[in-house]
Amino acid sequence: MSAVNDVLIITRRQLLLLSRVPEVLIFSTIQPVMFVLLFRYVFGGSIETGQPGGYVQLLMPGIFVQTVAFTLAGTASGLAEDMKKGLIDRFRSLPISQSALVIGRTLGDSLLNIVVLAVMGIAGYIVGWRPSSGIGSVALGFIFLLFFGYALSWVGVLVGLSASDARVVQNVSFIVTFPLTFLSNAFAPTTGMPRALQYFAEWNPVSTMVAACRELFGLENQFGATAGSFPSENPLLTSLIYMVIIMVIFIPLSVRKYRNYAD
Amino acid sequence: MKSVIADNLVKIYDKGKVRALDGLSLDVEEGTVLSVLGPNGAGKTTVVRILTTLLRADSGSASVAGIDVMKNPEKVREVIGLSGQYAAVDEILTGYDNLVMFGELYHLGKKNAVVRANELLERFQLTEAAKRPIKTYSGGMRRRLDLAASLIVKPKVLFLDEPTTGLDPRGRQEMWGVIQELVKGGVTLLLTTQYLEEADQLADDIVVIDTGKVIARGTSDALKKQVGGERLEVVVEQAHIAKTLEIVGAVSGNKASLDEGIRLVSAPVSTGSAALFEVLKSLDAAGIHALDVGLKRPSLDDVFLALTGHVAEEKKSEVEEKKKGRK
Ligand SMILES: Nc1ncnc2c1ncn2[C@@H]1O[C@H](COP(=O)(O)OP(=O)(O)OP(=O)(O)O)[C@@H](O)[C@H]1O
Ligand SMILES: [Mg+2]
Numbered sequence: 001m002s003a004v005n006d007v008l009i010i011t012r013r014q015l016l017l018l019s020r021v022p023e024v025l026i027f028s029t030i031q032p033v034m035f036v037l038l039f040r041y042v043f044g045g046s047i048e049t050g051q052p053g054g055y056v057q058l059l060m061p062g063i064f065v066q067t068v069a070f071t072l073a074g075t076a077s078g079l080a081e082d083m084k085k086g087l088i089d090r091f092r093s094l095p096i097s098q099s100a101l102v103i104g105r106t107l108g109d110s111l112l113n114i115v116v117l118a119v120m121g122i123a124g125y126i127v128g129w130r131p132s133s134g135i136g137s138v139a140l141g142f143i144f145l146l147f148f149g150y151a152l153s154w155v156g157v158l159v160g161l162s163a164s165d166a167r168v169v170q171n172v173s174f175i176v177t178f179p180l181t182f183l184s185n186a187f188a189p190t191t192g193m194p195r196a197l198q199y200f201a202e203w204n205p206v207s208t209m210v211a212a213c214r215e216l217f218g219l220e221n222q223f224g225a226t227a228g229s230f231p232s233e234n235p236l237l238t239s240l241i242y243m244v245i246i247m248v249i250f251i252p253l254s255v256r257k258y259r260n261y262a263d
Numbered sequence: 264m265k266s267v268i269a270d271n272l273v274k275i276y277d278k279g280k281v282r283a284l285d286g287l288s289l290d291v292e293e294g295t296v297l298s299v300l301g302p303n304g305a306g307k308t309t310v311v312r313i314l315t316t317l318l319r320a321d322s323g324s325a326s327v328a329g330i331d332v333m334k335n336p337e338k339v340r341e342v343i344g345l346s347g348q349y350a351a352v353d354e355i356l357t358g359y360d361n362l363v364m365f366g367e368l369y370h371l372g373k374k375n376a377v378v379r380a381n382e383l384l385e386r387f388q389l390t391e392a393a394k395r396p397i398k399t400y401s402g403g404m405r406r407r408l409d410l411a412a413s414l415i416v417k418p419k420v421l422f423l424d425e426p427t428t429g430l431d432p433r434g435r436q437e438m439w440g441v442i443q444e445l446v447k448g449g450v451t452l453l454l455t456t457q458y459l460e461e462a463d464q465l466a467d468d469i470v471v472i473d474t475g476k477v478i479a480r481g482t483s484d485a486l487k488k489q490v491g492g493e494r495l496e497v498v499v500e501q502a503h504i505a506k507t508l509e510i511v512g513a514v515s516g517n518k519a520s521l522d523e524g525i526r527l528v529s530a531p532v533s534t535g536s537a538a539l540f541e542v543l544k545s546l547d548a549a550g551i552h553a554l555d556v557g558l559k560r561p562s563l564d565d566v567f568l569a570l571t572g573h574v575a576e577e578k579k580s581e582v583e584e585k586k587k588g589r590k
Binding site: 092 | 354
């Protein structure tokens with residue numbers, strides 16, 4: 001039980017950090033809200049969707065997924081920052097559970113996601129986003145999003161612990177995240193892409209997540225997924241499998257990396 | 264009883280390119296202070312990190328408070344305090360927040376963690392700065408807070424890695440005061456430093472290390488004797504060198520040596536200022552005007568010179584700079 005307690009203390013530290021540097025929270029919310037507005041009003045007019053309720057219905061799930069995908073970068077740079085300060089040495093020399101620090105950080109970053117998603121949801125509502133499914137499905141959609149962010153947070157742990165420099169971490173995280181979010185069905189149909197990219201986009205976990213959220217938010221239009229393929233037929237299941245795979249691979253790797261850090 | 268034992272530790276970095284520790288052994292008697300003295304890159308941090316479970320040795324064994332460091336790292340963490348070379352506290356949080364958080368992580372419970380945090384802030388004269396983020400602290404305050412964090416639960420063995428490096432003379436004095444207090448309280452302490460003077464002030468025993476090996480061990484007095492105590496140094500014009508060598512040699516009772524480049528004549532002396540006076544008198548009688556005269560207490564460089572025959576690697580350039588300055 002003391003391990004749980006350790007994790008909670010670290011998670012609380014994370015929240016304390018947010019309250020001390022509110023800019024982090026402000027900018028983590030401003031950026032996605034800006035995306036909502038830009039895509040809604042700049043591209044929204046020129047993208048023909050045939051979707052009742054307009055482009056914004058398709059857009060919001062895409063931006064939600066993109067935003068939680070960036071948890072990877074957040075976790076990675078936060079950890080890299082801690083390492084730079086030598087703080088990790090102090091934590092590792094304490095008589096606490098050796099994975100408490102990384103678990104606490106991933107949980108803290110997920111709590112931040114709750115706030116960010118809530119603000120985005122409100123912003124979306126203001127510009128016309130109206131999920132047509134029931135409250136239960138919408139809630140499930142958000143749980144899916146949080147879970148996805150949490151899984152990616154563990155990839156971030158490994159990136160953060162592996163990189164030699166906090167600036168490298170930012171770059172590596174973006175290099176991982178950007179192609180994943182844009183080579184997907186998040187903002188535009190994949191049907192316009194070259195064949196090879198279409199396949200990638202279809203199996204891309206970001207696409208399956210976006211499709212899963214669209215389904216949970218009551219949309220029919222899967223936005224370009226080739227009809228009949230496994231991920232487009234079963235976006236929920238595929239996403240779930242992806243998340244489990246990511247965690248099964250990255251949690252042990254990250255924890256081991258942390259234990260042997262600097263060896 | 265030995266509180267710390269390191270036996271034949273080897274640590275290799277970069278796939279064999281760097282032998283950071285090359286069969287290093289040391290021990291610390293319970294209730295005493297051992298200073299590990301060495302220049303940059305000697306392996307001080309590496310040995311501290313191994314003893315505090317942060318790093319695994321490639322071979323060799325170590326124990327702290329009777330617990331095997333490699334086999335039972337979790338148990339070791341319960342009995343040690345560590346203040347690393349770079350203050351390891353959360354910059355964004357306040358001093359108070361840091362100490363409370365670490366107190367809770369030591370499972371003191373919120374209430375006791377708060378009490379302990381306040382005690383430590385008081386003891387290290389940080390009460391006024393308690394509610395400020397660490398990033399507004401001076402180097403000395405940061406180090407004190409870091410030290411406080413390593414004392415939340417009274418450790419059986421305390422490790423301090425270069426606790427005064429980067430502090431100004433006043434900060435250093437303050438830190439020495441704090442450490443001496445702790446020593447009086449009976450803590451077992453392993454401390455690393457680059458300064459002989461610091462080891463002298465704080466430690467019962469000193470091990471001198473270089474390139475991952477122990478090159479000497481003993482009390483500060485014993486080491487100084489080995490180095491040869493104080494040296495008398497005179498700088499004169501080229502024309503007077505021969506005569507000066509003679510005079511300094513006579514006063515010292517040992518053969519005087521010459522650094523030609525900077526025309527520095529020097530010899531070990533045991534009578535301090537009396538020897539200085541005598542040399543000045545003799546030089547004056549011989550009509551020699553000395554450009555610079557002084558007594559030099561042995562420094563880490565001298566220890567190295569005496570023990571290894573070479574100046575500590577990374578310090579070499581600095582020493583040469585100094586010599587140039589004197590020319
Ligand atoms: N992570 C690492 N990778 C490669 N080499 C390393 C690493 N850490 C230390 N070294 C090397 O090991 C040697 C010993 O380093 P260590 O940090 O123990 O020295 P130190 O005595 O603490 O020096 P300083 O006084 O500068 O702190 C040095 O040559 C250093 O370059
Ligand atoms: Mg060091």
